[in-house]
Amino acid sequence: MTSTPGRTDRVADYTERFGAFLESDVAPLEAALAGQDAGTPWNPRLDEAGRMHPAVWEARREAQRRAAAAGLYAPHVPSGLGFSDFTRAEMQHVEEYVYRHAGLGLGLAALAWTEGPNPAIEHCSDAARERWLAPLLAGEITAAFANTEIAVGTDVLAMETRARRDGSDWILDGTKAWITNAHFCDVVQITAVTDPGAGTRSLSMFLVDATSPGFTRGRDIPTMLDDGLTGELHLDGVRVPAENVVGEPGDGFALAMAWINWRRLCRGGMCAGWGTWLLDRALDRAGQRTSGGAPIADLQAVQHMLADIDADVYAARAASLQAQAELDALPGGAFGVPLHPDAPRLMSLVKVINDEAFLRVADRALQVHGGTGLRKGSPEEKLYRLARNLKIPAGTVEIQRNAIARGLLRGTR
Ligand SMILES: Cc1cc2nc3c(=O)[nH]c(=O)nc-3n(C[C@H](O)[C@H](O)[C@H](O)COP(=O)(O)OP(=O)(O)OC[C@H]3O[C@@H](n4cnc5c(N)ncnc54)[C@H](O)[C@@H]3O)c2cc1C
Structure with a gap:
């Protein structure tokens, strides 16, 4: 090592x-x-x-x-x-x-x-582990995570999806929107209000079988990603057994954050990997494409774009690795329930640093390719759209700044 x-x-x-x-x-x-x-x-x-x-x-x-x-x-x-x-x-x-x-x-x-x-579903009951987690680990089924609603994105605690007890079961009603894998999922990790007014303890997380009566897939929501995976889910009196509660009732917000933080941290490797791939492709293109009889790689204007891509990829990778190592060393690690109070700032640093660095990287990589980079379906065009998207899902970059500032100010006032 x-x-x-x-x-x-x-x-x-x-x-x-x-x-x-x-x-x-x-x-x-x-x-x-x-x-x-x-x-x-x-x-x-x-x-x-x-x-x-x-x-x-x-x-x-x-x-x-x-x-x-x-x-x-x-x-x-x-x-x-x-x-x-x-x-x-x-x-x-x-x-x-x-x-x-x-x-x-x-x-x-x-x-x-x-x-x-994902790190949230690991908190499921033994029965749910056998029914859902084992086939998920074997790649036999797929999941979705449904937190967002049409009227509620960032403001998670204002969600309207409700779960009420009926004997030992729960009955879920509501609509979720912007859900990745809405069309194809076999099981959905749904957050719903179980204790209105209880703040971060007001939500619970449920595993909902996509074949349950009352569960329907709604309209597709095409985005600039063009991945064909985002859509709505409707819950109309969906009955869920107690064994499908993830963690304990009231843990929903913390579990949702475990899922969301997992996606935030994955930005570190994703952006370093795609960033390096784009840099390799830009170096290749700059060596082959000529202007004035010489490769454009000879031009300082192009060299500086390559250098700026390298600087962003290098800095984002290093910062992310440092933060992930610090998270690993915290009691409970990155996804503990409850979460260590030093963790949110570190995770938000990873997200905001990568989201913003990768958008610059994708922009410059496309620029090196000229019009060829703008061609629909080219990797540069796709990753440019994808990079722009990254600043919104799993918490906007503004929300990451809120969390970083909260971490900095904790204990100072
Ligand atoms: C492609 C895609 C896939 C997604 N997949 C999923 C999924 O699988 N599951 C799921 O549950 N959700 C999913 N989402 C939803 C995503 O998490 C939300 O879009 C995101 O949390 C932002 O919410 P919003 O779109 O409602 O924006 P809004 O909350 O309406 O925010 C609008 C603007 O206001 C700012 N703002 C809002 N509140 C604050 C605040 N308190 N402080 C500072 N600024 C603020 C935001 O930063 C933003 O700039 C997905 C979204 C997209 C685009």
Whole structure:
């Protein structure tokens, strides 16, 4: 192990195996998908409503099942549940490797993200573990996380979805919006008000079977991402057994934050990986494209763009790794329930630093490619749109600044 936090032997083993998996399993799946006129994994063809082509979804699912069988799908999940229990610092290296080497291909789906097992669901009951978590870990089913509503995004505690007791069961009513994987999920982690007026103890989290009576998938919500995955969910008197409460009633806000903070921290490896990939592509392009009879890489104007990309990627990677290592060292780590009071500032630093650095990186990478970078479907065009998106989901950059300032001011007044 070197002095770089998280660069352990088991990470080296993981990335070597993941690299081999990309060749042995992912490349043939990508080739098969290319013959189906369904678009590519991250630029799928969409139907009229804006939904992802089913062949792309199925190719992603197959990549997930194979990754799970190879022990590659969920290295972040605790070893007590059968997986590797990698630290956040280790996960940053894993994520950077995957995003750099998978690019915008199917390999990205092979590492669990929004639709896979997450730090909140790990708090489920033994019965729910068998019913939902085990198949999720095996890549046999997918999940969604439903917190946001049409009228309530940032202001989470103002949500209107309600859960009331009926014997030992709960009955859920409400509408969730902007939900990733709304169309395809098998199970949804839904937050709902169970104790109105109780502040951060007012919410609970429920695992809702997507085949439950009263559960329906609503309209698609196409965004500039064009990923065909975002939509609404409706709950009309959905009955949920007590064993499907995640954690304890009242833990919903803390569990929602565990899920959201997981997505925030994944920005570190994601942006370092994609940022390096974009830098490699920009270097390549600058060496080949000529102007005035010489490669544009000879021009100081272009050299400075390359240098600025490198500076942003390097700084964001280093800051994220430092924060993830500090989080790993806190009692309860990054996703403890309750969460250590030093944790929110560190997680928000990772998110805001990466969201803003990666938007600059994607902008400059596109600029180096000139008009070619603007072509619809080019990696630079897609990642530019994706980078712009990053500043909103999992908490806006303004909200990250609120959390950072709260952490700085804690105990000073
Ligand atoms: C592609 C995509 C996927 C998503 N996936 C999911 C999902 O899977 N599950 C899920 O539950 N949600 C999901 N979301 C919802 C996402 O988390 C919200 O969009 C986000 O939290 C912001 O809420 P909002 O859009 O309602 O913005 P608003 O809350 O309306 O914010 C509007 C503006 O006001 C600012 N603002 C609001 N309140 C404050 C404040 N207190 N202090 C400072 N500034 C403030 C914001 O920063 C922003 O600039 C997704 C969204 C997108 C776009």
